[in-house]
Amino acid sequence: MSRYVFGPVPSRRLGFSLGVDIIPSKYCCYDCIYCQIGKTTNHGIERKSFFDPYAIVSEVIEKVSTSDHIDYITFSGSGEPTLNSDLGLMIDEIKRSVHIPVAVITNGALLSQDDVRKDLLTADVVLPSLDAVSEDIFRYINRPHLQIEIQSIISGLELLRKDYRGQVWLEIMLVKDINDDEEELGKLKEVIDLIHADKVQLNTVTRPPSEEITGRLTREELEKVCRFLGNTCEIISTFDKTPVQHEEQEWSRSVLDILKRRSLSLDDIVKITGVSFYKAKNRLMVMENEGDIKSYHFHDTIYYMIKQ
Ligand code: SF4
Missing domain, CATH: 1.10.10.10 (Winged helix-like DNA-binding domain superfamily/Winged helix DNA-binding domain)
Structure with a gap:
């Protein structure tokens, strides 16, 4: 069984995505109410070298050589990938050996740190999330580490856009009656205009979260929000690629x-x-x-x- 690599899995954002899990479960600076992985057990903000980065890179290269089709190699998984201090090294090593775009899904909490933004420079796509601009709503949905404040995340997103030449796809997870009112959406729109993300991708709860306190928006409600947020905004669509065949025993x-x-x-x-x-x-x-x-x-x- 692979230790760090999973998939390729169908991703609504990235097609066939080979997941690279570089964080022990579950180490995250957030504890989101909609998280599918489960409760955060290590609510950390300190970056660490959790595993041997070269073992992870070898596993990725091996998996790529035996897979039929991969659209993206995606750092994501059991927690927040930017907490791994070897992230930049791993992206560089993978890009040296494999010609498949590299994506990083991040909650964006550490983007105000220079070392984190530097690590992301050679990725092809960075997919940060931003669910709220008001501190109280942010704390309610994302339940961040006490030292993380929404203003530093917004500054980090602005700095990322200045330093980084790749694509930035911002994800907003909308939770019914929590961050979908006009006032909060207006604030989110102001930040979107500041960040100049290449895409803004709207999501709502479509899988069972770890807690039964979250609600999803209807397609019509999402479309209304999408029109309000402007022409870079899209609703994350359902997956529609051709399946990959696996051997039965696998x-x-x-x-x-x-x-x-x-x-x-x-x-x-x-x-x-x-x-x-x-x-x-x-x-x-x-x-x-x-x-x-x-x-x-x-x-x-x-x-x-x-x-x-
Ligand atoms: S940031 Fe991601 S991994 Fe961390 S708690 Fe939120 S949804 Fe889960």
């Missing part, structure tokens, strides 16, 4: 590898693995009976998660 292992990092619906699993709906459902039933995974209903959809 199937359960690769699904377990992904479920360790995120929950997936049955449809997601069908799309990732390329097996039929009924075959996937039967195999998942076996895995559930064997106690490896568990299923949840969330807004009429069944999702699967690893059983802790």
Whole structure:
């Protein structure tokens, strides 16, 4: 089983994305109410060298050499990737060996730090998130480490745009009745205009979060917000690429590898693995009976998660 690399998984933002997980679960400077990974157990802001960076790079190179199609190599996973102080080294090493664009999904909390922005310079896409501009709403949704303040995140995003020549795709996670009112959206629009992100991507809760206190917006509500935020804004669309076939004996292992990092619906699993709906459902039933995974209903959809 791969230790650091998972997928390729279908990502609504990045196509077939090979995930690189460089953070122990769950080490993050936030503890978002919508987080799918679970409760933050290490609420840290200190950057560390968590693992051997060359072992991670070797695993990525090996996986790339045996995968049919990968659109992006994406640093994401069990926590906030910029907390890994070897991030820049790993991006540089991967780009030296592999000709696939590198993306980094970050909560943006550490972007005001020079060393963090420097580490991101050679990435092809940085995908920071910003869910609120008001300190109280930010603290309610993202539950950051006490030393993190929203103003320093906004300054970090501005500095990133100045230093960095790649693409910046800003994600806003909208949570019903929390950050979707006119006043907060107006403040977010002002910050979007400052940051000049190449894309603003609207998301809402579409997978089971770790806590049942979050609500999702309807498609119509998202479209209204999208029109308000301007022409760089888009709603993250559903995944529609051709599936990749896996060898049968690899199937359960690769699904377990992904479920360790995120929950997936049955449809997601069908799309990732390329097996039929009924075959996937039967195999998942076996895995559930064997106690490896568990299923949840969330807004009429069944999702699967690893059983802790
Ligand atoms: S920033 Fe990401 S990993 Fe951290 S708590 Fe929020 S959703 Fe989870």
